[in-house]
Amino acid sequence: MTSFMIGIVTVVAIFCILVLALNIRWGYCGLLDFGVAGFFLIGAYTAAILISAPSESFLFGERYTVGYGIAWPLGLIAAAVASGILAFLIGIPTLRLRGDYLAIVTIGVAEILRYVAINEKWLTRGVQGIRNIKRPFESFFPPASLPSDIILLVLTLAILALFLIIANRLYVSPFGRVLRAMREDEVVTSFLGKPVINFKMLTFILGGIYMGVAGALFAMYTTAIEPYQFIPTYTFLIWACLIVGGSGNNWGAILGGALLMGLFVQATRFLPSVAGQPQLIPALRYIAVGVLLILVLRLRPRGLLPEKAITKEIGDIHA
Amino acid sequence: MIYLGFGIITGAVLALPAVALSLLCRNAKFFNLAYGDQLGLTAYLVLFFNVSLGINFPTSVVLSIIISAALGVIFYWIIFKPLREHGGLILLVASLGLAFIIHNTELAIWGPNPQKYNIPFEAGLRLGPFIVTPIQLTVICLSLALTGGIFAMLRYSGIGRAMRATADNLELATIKGVDTERTFIWTWAICSATAGLGGVFLALITTLTPWTGFTALLLLFSALILGGTGNLIGALIGAMIIGVVSECAGIIPLLAPYKIAIAFAIMCICLLVRPSGILGTERGF
Numbered sequence: 212m213t214s215f216m217i218g219i220v221t222v223v224a225i226f227c228i229l230v231l232a233l234n235i236r237w238g239y240c241g242l243l244d245f246g247v248a249g250f251f252l253i254g255a256y257t258a259a260i261l262i263s264a265p266s267e268s269f270l271f272g273e274r275y276t277v278g279y280g281i282a283w284p285l286g287l288i289a290a291a292v293a294s295g296i297l298a299f300l301i302g303i304p305t306l307r308l309r310g311d312y313l314a315i316v317t318i319g320v321a322e323i324l325r326y327v328a329i330n331e332k333w334l335t336r337g338v339q340g341i342r343n344i345k346r347p348f349e350s351f352f353p354p355a356s357l358p359s360d361i362i363l364l365v366l367t368l369a370i371l372a373l374f375l376i377i378a379n380r381l382y383v384s385p386f387g388r389v390l391r392a393m394r395e396d397e398v399v400t401s402f403l404g405k406p407v408i409n410f411k412m413l414t415f416i417l418g419g420i421y422m423g424v425a426g427a428l429f430a431m432y433t434t435a436i437e438p439y440q441f442i443p444t445y446t447f448l449i450w451a452c453l454i455v456g457g458s459g460n461n462w463g464a465i466l467g468g469a470l471l472m473g474l475f476v477q478a479t480r481f482l483p484s485v486a487g488q489p490q491l492i493p494a495l496r497y498i499a500v501g502v503l504l505i506l507v508l509r510l511r512p513r514g515l516l517p518e519k520a521i522t523k524e525i526g527d528i529h530a
Numbered sequence: 531m532i533y534l535g536f537g538i539i540t541g542a543v544l545a546l547p548a549v550a551l552s553l554l555c556r557n558a559k560f561f562n563l564a565y566g567d568q569l570g571l572t573a574y575l576v577l578f579f580n581v582s583l584g585i586n587f588p589t590s591v592v593l594s595i596i597i598s599a600a601l602g603v604i605f606y607w608i609i610f611k612p613l614r615e616h617g618g619l620i621l622l623v624a625s626l627g628l629a630f631i632i633h634n635t636e637l638a639i640w641g642p643n644p645q646k647y648n649i650p651f652e653a654g655l656r657l658g659p660f661i662v663t664p665i666q667l668t669v670i671c672l673s674l675a676l677t678g679g680i681f682a683m684l685r686y687s688g689i690g691r692a693m694r695a696t697a698d699n700l701e702l703a704t705i706k707g708v709d710t711e712r713t714f715i716w717t718w719a720i721c722s723a724t725a726g727l728g729g730v731f732l733a734l735i736t737t738l739t740p741w742t743g744f745t746a747l748l749l750l751f752s753a754l755i756l757g758g759t760g761n762l763i764g765a766l767i768g769a770m771i772i773g774v775v776s777e778c779a780g781i782i783p784l785l786a787p788y789k790i791a792i793a794f795a796i797m798c799i800c801l802l803v804r805p806s807g808i809l810g811t812e813r814g815f
Binding site for chain 2: 241243245303304305307308310311312314315316318319320322323326327329330443444447450451454488490491493494495497498500501502504505508509512
């Protein structure tokens with residue numbers, strides 16, 4: 212039971228990192244990213260392929276070797292780099308256009324990456340997924356033991372705290388001020404001499420790095436990943452978390468993630484499933500999240516913890 | 531040649547919803563992500579009337595399209611009209627929420643397995659180098675005829691003129707005495723009905739699963755952006771290009787699973803080279 216609770220807290224914290232990343236993109240800068248699942252997938256698969264020990268498998272009569280057995284901190288960094296590069300590549304054609312185009316391209320790229328994960332069996336083992344992903348310090352603490360779970364929980368919470376501090380510092384920094392100015396009025400900001408597209412690109416890449424690390428942690432948490440874990444539904448859930456919690460406010464993002472992912476999605480997992488219709492309860496759960504998202508947009512568009520209105524900012528205006 | 535035939539069929543079937551989606555985006559001023567799932571939902575409604583209730587196929591199509599149009603107007607009233615003041619990006623987020631509500635409704639009621647209509651199987655006809663079934667031929671003809679119908683409506687009917695005026699300049703249209711509210715309702719009704727019909731056509735030539743709508747949405751948006759958002763003829767051309775190229779790529783086995791990726795690659799190249807699309811204007815929609 213303890214181990215189970217630790218597991219839930221870990222996975223909710225991982226999703227909170229995703230909500231935080233989306234908050235930096237959408238809440239700070241107004242970048243409409245509908246490809247959260249894609250960045251998450253890149254992070255998870257990069258880490259999984261690098262960290263897991265080499266293992267051979269036979270699929271349709273052909274032999275594949277997946278896994279490099281690299282140390283986990285390197286896998287974590289590689290996941291961040293891969294996801295950041297993906298963000299850079301998506302940013303090139305879209306960030307100089309209207310925000311809507313970014314939304315369409317990200318939603319498509321996330322889906323394409325999932326097809327790649329399904330079809331490129333030599334790299335990802337297809338729908339079988341990658342199994343036996345190593346956890347941190349596995350030689351000292353065997354997997355599926357309580358110390359192993361606790362170590363991963365501490366690591367996840369530490370990264371979440373670090374990311375939260377960085378995000379909070381970013382919000383009040385001159386950089387963050389430019390981002391918020393761009394969100395409110397892009398034309399005026401560019402007239403003030405700010406290179407708008409560069410700022411957008413850096414924000415988009417930073418969001419990608421966050422999501423990649425979250426993906427790597429997720430791979431280490433589940434120790435087995437498959438393409439089905441990265442369906443667009445997760446993008447939609449992360450958006451619901453951010454809108455409900457309050458976009459623009461990091462604590463709102465964390466609250467939204469904890470409330471929706473922790474209380475709602477994880478807790479309703481124990482509802483008995485209807486005989487013969489295993490998809491009914493999850494589908495109803497997502498319908499409820501969708502209704503909640505639209506209700507919050509209509510009745511409380513700034514979320515549970517709204518972003519603080521700007522009264523007067525101390526500091527030099529000329530920065 | 532078979533691939534080219536499939537490409538033309540796919541392009542012709544995509545053309546109708548692509549033109550309607552372009553019209554809707556132009557009037558409502560946002561990309562409606564719930565459109566694809568509305569396609570799927572109507573196809574499932576036909577399934578309900580046709581298979582569960584045993585009504586004959588044409589009647590169930592008509593019934594479903596009426597329901598789809600009504601649903602479009604209801605969505606406009608309760609979701610998109612009140613949120614319009616917050617701007618296009620919030621409307622996009624709301625439409626994502628709506629898309630997932632519809633998708634999961636399909637999943638909850640009909641389950642994840644592919645479904646099939648209760649219509650007789652017919653052998654293929656030989657037309658020159660192509661082989662088509664009578665159903666495919668009917669679908670292509672109807673799709674192209676109705677696409678022409680949309681253009682005719684916009685050009686010659688009063689409501690069509692009002693739609694064009696509202697899309698061009700909302701304030702000016704209001705000042706000139708166009709009933710813009712009525713125009714919006716008509717736009718949503720017509721575009722939703724067309725979406726429904728497009729969904730039925732898609733279900734007829736491919737399979738019907740809860741993911742049909744989402745896949746179609748990605749293809750439709752790549753067609754829309756490729757052709758130039760808000761330009762209806764552009765949407766038509768975009769749909770044909772996307773249909774033909776993504777199906778013809780099936781010749782290379784390596785690319786066969788990546789139809790959507792090819793459609794998106796074409797779109798991204800277009801965004802790099804000519805962001806306004808083939809026929810679009812610099813101003814966008």
